Amino acid sequence: MTVVRLRGLTKCYGTDTVVDGIDLDVRRGECFGLLGPNGAGKTTTLRLLLGHTPPTSGSIEVLGYSIPKEARQMRARAGVVPQQDSLDPDFTVVENLYTYASYFGLYGAALEARVAELLELAALTAKANAGVLQLSGGMRRRLTLARSLVNRPDLVILDEPTTGLDPQARQLIWQRLRSLLVTGTTLILTTHYMEEAARLCDRLAILDRGRVLALGSPRDLIAAHIEPRVVEVHGPGVEDWRVHQGQRLATRTEQVGETVFCYTADDRALLADLTNRPELWFIHRPASLEDVFLKLTGRELREAESSSH
Numbered sequence: 001m002t003v004v005r006l007r008g009l010t011k012c013y014g015t016d017t018v019v020d021g022i023d024l025d026v027r028r029g030e031c032f033g034l035l036g037p038n039g040a041g042k043t044t045t046l047r048l049l050l051g052h053t054p055p056t057s058g059s060i061e062v063l064g065y066s067i068p069k070e071a072r073q074m075r076a077r078a079g080v081v082p083q084q085d086s087l088d089p090d091f092t093v094v095e096n097l098y099t100y101a102s103y104f105g106l107y108g109a110a111l112e113a114r115v116a117e118l119l120e121l122a123a124l125t126a127k128a129n130a131g132v133l134q135l136s137g138g139m140r141r142r143l144t145l146a147r148s149l150v151n152r153p154d155l156v157i158l159d160e161p162t163t164g165l166d167p168q169a170r171q172l173i174w175q176r177l178r179s180l181l182v183t184g185t186t187l188i189l190t191t192h193y194m195e196e197a198a199r200l201c202d203r204l205a206i207l208d209r210g211r212v213l214a215l216g217s218p219r220d221l222i223a224a225h226i227e228p229r230v231v232e233v234h235g236p237g238v239e240d241w242r243v244h245q246g247q248r249l250a251t252r253t254e255q256v257g258e259t260v261f262c263y264t265a266d267d268r269a270l271l272a273d274l275t276n277r278p279e280l281w282f283i284h285r286p287a288s289l290e291d292v293f294l295k296l297t298g299r300e301l302r303e304a305e306s307s308s309h
């Protein structure tokens, strides 16, 4: 079953087209990721599907409702973790949860029980009576996640849920999101952490300039877009090495900062060459989602795009 259906979705601000004809289907029970550089149009896409801003053209269907027309009914069955926390700073942790829960008609014992459960889920029971301003950034993020789940949503939309969190807090959020998936909840999230996307997402779309550049499971995206082995090289003279050896021995090379990335199906010749160069440091590893992301949205592609205009 399709939970989100976007067709030709377009959003313009003035003369800027920030979402540019997106077609997407998100299936029930999957974790769907939106990746893309800053300004790619991720938050705008999420705001469009929540009905927070009207599309310039195209159609949006979420949980069977037509958006923005039926956004209110849809939002009753959805949860949202916005990119910027929107907690009430004048309220304590529990007060934030109580207030939000009251919008969904929860009261009495059911409300008490739900709030206790959410505090537990967010590992904030000890902070229940703390003011929002006394929380750390990671605690606020966890509270925002807890708040988004008050109504036991069928769909949770999370805009960078773990940005700025320490590894422990991030792991906790991953665990909670996984347990939501087990119960059949659909998740749509954006992230700049490729490892997070690779671990959590069943499928993802890589977005740039409002367009979907690639769509698929993390594994399929890696297989479709990148050579399977990567050798990263840095050290004195690496640029020279790239020109004389790297480019000859690898299928493709790319320089990012001071590191030369060599992409290849067979890294044996590269590794043999590098063992004779003690001045260069290198690691070799399987290709990752980050490599796909850099290939599709990185500097080389953009130069190619602008020169073709």
Ligand SMILES: Nc1ncnc2c1ncn2[C@@H]1O[C@H](COP(=O)(O)OP(=O)(O)OP(=O)(O)O)[C@@H](O)[C@H]1O
Pocket (backbone or CB within 6 Å): 013, 018, 036, 037, 038, 039, 040, 041, 042, 043, 044, 045, 083
């Ligand atoms: N209300 C607005 N008015 C005008 N331009 C906007 C508005 N909201 C977003 N934009 C522009 O739309 C583009 C996409 O922004 P968006 O917030 O969707 O990016 P993003 O992919 O979420 O980026 P980030 O990773 O930085 O959060 C940007 O160029 C931004 O400046």
Ligand SMILES: [Mg+2]
Pocket (backbone or CB within 6 Å): 042, 043, 044, 083, 159
């Ligand atoms: Mg954003």
